[in-house]
Amino acid sequence: MDNPDAVKHETVMDTGAEQLGKTYAQALLSAAEKAGKIDLVVDQLVQLVDTVLAENPQLAAAFASPRIEVEEKCSVIDKLFGESLDPLLVTFLKVMAGRERLGFLGAVSSGAIARYDEMAGRVLAKVTSAVALDDASRSSITQTLEKALGKTVRLEESVDESLLGGLVIRVGDTVFDSSVANQLDVAGKRLRSGFSSKLVEHFDQMTAN
Template sequence: MRRHPIGFRYASALFECAQEKNLLDQMEQELEAVLRVFKDTNLLDEVFRHPKITNEEKKKMVTDHFSGHVSPYVLNLLLLLIDKKREDIFPAIVKDFKGLVNDAKGIAEATVFTAKAMSDEQKAAVSQIFSIKTGKQTLLINNIVDKDIIGGLKVRIGDSVYDASVSSQLERLQQRMIYGNVSR
């Protein structure tokens, strides 16, 4: 998982606080809810980047809308980001926080590319096999249909890619035919 250099510091500080207070799940849900509000309302793009809106107006807006709906820790994070003029890294903080929570729970997210949609049984089988390979307890599967794969599958977990697609095997075969078999 690629981490945002600055966002990760905020995420890890919030993670430590959440872990200490036993609020990991709650804070994860709150961060995702705030992010959803930001995306749905274009608050980050249209309001927070507007040059005529002062930090005090931004802080009042955030306090009015989120106070009582999120924990004081998440609210303080939002206010701190406004003070430091780093509101734009909030999505990276949420992503990094979620990654830290998943690591703590032994969960990894996997993107599986296949030629046709996977059944629940196939997802469970891929999850079981690759959770062992990655050393995680659980693997959350996001299946993406890609007709170019022809058959087989390609699995991306963090920065690792396991490619067992027919298209990549054909490509390797083509390379061997063009350049000859180097391993005599």
């Protein structure tokens, strides 16, 4: 049986992590903007979280562990990233280490991306499709959203085969949901060239409504 208190605690922690991430992200982006290197710093932060830490869970665990001394964490930061990351980002990582906040780097990265998009006048559209989008469908979806929203759109893509030909797009609190399972023989047509164009066709129809 699920423990409702555990669920409540997890939600509070998630909310706290998100807010902390936004706070640190704002500080980092402000410093990077003043230094004229915001594009570089955001890109390196995202790569650090999505590639380096994601592919090295032991390193991520060490960063998050309160049992490892701050000095040791800073030494690891210097050894691993001293020459590959911008000095501003290296200093930022050490500040987070000193405050025992390295375990929240994922939240900081998410906050930085959101703030970066906001500063650039972009909006994030999370696209989930039954198969990976090809260039044509990706371009069409982006153009359709930009026309509807009047803003530049950045796509975040994921694949969920259980959609059975569906296409789900979330922009903020708005969800565009379309399923073409009844119109397509999914098993036979998923890998055909016409599949992506069919998805786009249905997406165009639902955004026009």
